[in-house]
Amino acid sequence: MNPGLYIHIPFCRRKCAYCGFFSRAGLTPEVQASYGKALLREAAFVSRSEYGGTVVKPETLYIGGGTPSLLPVDFYSGLLEGLSEFFDFSELREATFEANPEGLSEDYLHALYHRTPIRRLSIGIQSFFDEDLKRLNRGHTGREAVQAVENARKSGFGNLSVDLIFGLYNEAEKSRWKENLSRLAALSVPHFSAYALTVEPGTLLEKQLEKGMVKIADEVLLEKEYLYLQQFAHEAGYEAYEISNFARADKYAVHNTNYWRARPYVGLGASAHSFFGSRRVWNAADLTAYMADPVGSKQGETLTEKDLYHEYVMTALRTVWGVEKEILRRFSPALQADFARQAERQCGLGNLEPTPKGYRVPEARRFLTDGIAVEFF
Ligand code: SF4
Numbered sequence: 001m002n003p004g005l006y007i008h009i010p011f012c013r014r015k016c017a018y019c020g021f022f023s024r025a026g027l028t029p030e031v032q033a034s035y036g037k038a039l040l041r042e043a044a045f046v047s048r049s050e051y052g053g054t055v056v057k058p059e060t061l062y063i064g065g066g067t068p069s070l071l072p073v074d075f076y077s078g079l080l081e082g083l084s085e086f087f088d089f090s091e092l093r094e095a096t097f098e099a100n101p102e103g104l105s106e107d108y109l110h111a112l113y114h115r116t117p118i119r120r121l122s123i124g125i126q127s128f129f130d131e132d133l134k135r136l137n138r139g140h141t142g143r144e145a146v147q148a149v150e151n152a153r154k155s156g157f158g159n160l161s162v163d164l165i166f167g168l169y170n171e172a173e174k175s176r177w178k179e180n181l182s183r184l185a186a187l188s189v190p191h192f193s194a195y196a197l198t199v200e201p202g203t204l205l206e207k208q209l210e211k212g213m214v215k216i217a218d219e220v221l222l223e224k225e226y227l228y229l230q231q232f233a234h235e236a237g238y239e240a241y242e243i244s245n246f247a248r249a250d251k252y253a254v255h256n257t258n259y260w261r262a263r264p265y266v267g268l269g270a271s272a273h274s275f276f277g278s279r280r281v282w283n284a285a286d287l288t289a290y291m292a293d294p295v296g297s298k299q300g301e302t303l304t305e306k307d308l309y310h311e312y313v314m315t316a317l318r319t320v321w322g323v324e325k326e327i328l329r330r331f332s333p334a335l336q337a338d339f340a341r342q343a344e345r346q347c348g349l350g351n352l353e354p355t356p357k358g359y360r361v362p363e364a365r366r367f368l369t370d371g372i373a374v375e376f377f
Pocket of ligand 1 (some may be wrong): 011012014015016019020021023065066067100124
C-alpha cells in the first residue's frame, strides 16, 4: 500500500492566540537551509530503515505546519528534488500545501504551481472579520484572505480548501458565524474545514480567558453553531463527509481521508508522526535537536490490536463512511463481537445507524461523535 508523505514546516511569523501546534518564530536563511538538510537526512534514514532503500511512490503529499507559505518556493523545489532520491512523486493522487493568506501573492503561487507538483492549497482563513483576526493574533485581514483565494485561482489552483473556526463568539456576537459562512459561500471553494475553537494549555487564549479579557461560545452555543454549519453545508451543496470537513463533488481530502482509514504514512520534520501499519514513530517537538540530528530524537511504539481498534473506531465514526465491516474484519473475533454488541445498543439509542457497509453516526448526532465513540472503548 503506497503511504502518504507528510512534511512538517514548523515556522510561523507569530503565534496565533489559540495555537497549540508545534511552531517557532525566528526563521532565518541559515535555519531554513539547516532544516532542509535535516529533512533530507531523515528521509534517507526512513528510506533505509523502513523500505530497504527502495524508492517509494507516495499516494499523497501534504506539506503542513506551521506556515509552509512563509518559506520561498525555491526551498520546496530544492527539497522535493532532493527527496526524489527516496520518493517517486510521479503517481501522486493529491499534493497539498498549507498556507496563510498573507504569503499568497500571485508571483508566489504562480511559482509554486509551475515549479512543484503541488496542486491543492489549504488556506487558513479562520474568519473574514478583522476584529476576530486581531483577537486571534492572525497575521492577515479578511480582505487579504479573499485576495489569496483569487490569486490562487489566477495561478492555476482550482483545488482549494479553506479553514474556518467556530465557537469564537459569545451570545451577543453569534450572528457573525452565519456571516462568515455566507462569505465563505461567495468564495465557492470545493472544500472547507471548520474547527471548533479549543482552549489549548499554555496558549494566549487560555490566559485571556483566565483574566476575563475574552468570552467565547459555551457548549450550548457551540452546538448551535455546528448545527447551523451542517444546514449551511447542505444548502450550499457541500457533503459533510467528516465531522470538520466538507466537500463538493467528491473533492474529499485524500491525504486526511487515508489517516481516518488507518492507512500508512511517513511524516518528516520536527514533531512529525509516522504510521507503519501497527507502529507509530515520532520526532521530538524540538527544532534545535532535530536540525542537529534528525533521527536522534525518534521514538516509537507498537500499537496493540486494541489500540488500533480504538483508533479506527474513534476516527471512522467521525466520517460519513463510518465503521466499515470490511475493515473491522482485520480485528479479532472478540473485538468484532464487542463492536457488534455496542453497535446494537447505540443503534437503539439513535446514536448509530446501519449503512450498506457498516455503521455510522447519523448526521443529526455528528456533533456528539466523540462521546459516542468512547462507549466502544
Ligand atoms: S499559523 Fe497555524 S501553526 Fe502558526 S501559529 Fe497560527 S495556528 Fe499555529
